[in-house]
Amino acid sequence: MNKTLSVAPMMDWTDRHCRVLHRSLTRRTRLYTEMVTARAVLHGDRQRLLGFSEVEHPVTLQLGGSEPQALAEAARIGEDFGYDAINLNVGCPSDRVQSGRFGACLMREPELVAGCMAAMIAAVVVPVTLKCRIGVDEQGPEESLFTLVDACATAGVRHVAVHARKAWLKGLSPKENRDVPPLDYGLVYRLKAVRAGLEIVLNGGVADLETATAHLAHVDGVMLGRAAYHNPGLLGQADRRVFGVGGDVSSLQAVEAYRPYMAEQLALGVPLNAMTRHMLGLFAGQPGARTWRRFLTTRAVGGAGLEVLDAALEAVARTPEWAA
Structure with missing residues (x-):
């Protein structure tokens, strides 16, 4: 599989203006929208929520939700808008997400997630991918991660991005959930080693391109989050250092x-x-x-x-x- 680099979906940050800026620095890095709920897509201002510039490709629409048919219809709409892939968020730990039964709390419901993925896969031609944590709260990360990924693979998923931290839905704020739970890169490496046919992307705590390229010895792709947002200039070296093409962009x-x-x-x-x-x-x-x-x-x-x-x-x- 070709190695990939992505900028992670980040609420309030990776809007269409941010993505065009990032694309001015790198042609190959995959970009993601902020998470948009399926219900918002179905009932809201679609042009405001989903509109994007052609220069952003390749760009993935990230959806949130837990209703298979609503997600399938939202995925169809996203495909019609021209997105290159559709991603389901099973990693966001915010209170609002939990109350809506989407995001990281779905780590506890692997069969429901698999049903959602199957419905979206059946609805569109573009790839449908998953982004998750390694577990939530008291779950054992190895069991929870493998159970979720295997259920989704059975449903047809071939691309999984894993934030290599648990989410503590009880006791930690969303901000704390980005830093406090320890990272377990080894678990994500093992997932790739055991499920070699899947495209596994690692996310969480990756601070620079040097670290990203080190991870690429073990997984298929790496996601940069806050590092790429707070220091977007590093993306100007991504095409050369990660993809081996082109020169740097100042x-x-x-x-x-x-x-x-x-x-x-x-x-x-x-x-x-x-x-x-x-x-x-x-x-x-x-x-x-x-x-x-x-x-x-x-x-x-x-x-x-x-x-x-x-x-x-x-x-x-x-x-x-x-x-x-």
């Missing part, structure tokens, strides 16, 4: 590539800060990073336009290290 090149999209969205009435908020970490670890963040945070407000972006770039260019 942060300055990414800004220039993103600029026409920003102009187009501003003309449609999208506020500047809806796009610049995803760019704050673009120069992380580089000269002028603090100046860049300050300009975009304080000036990309109200009816601001691309003159703020130009001013931020000029200020970065005046940083002594850059000027040298």
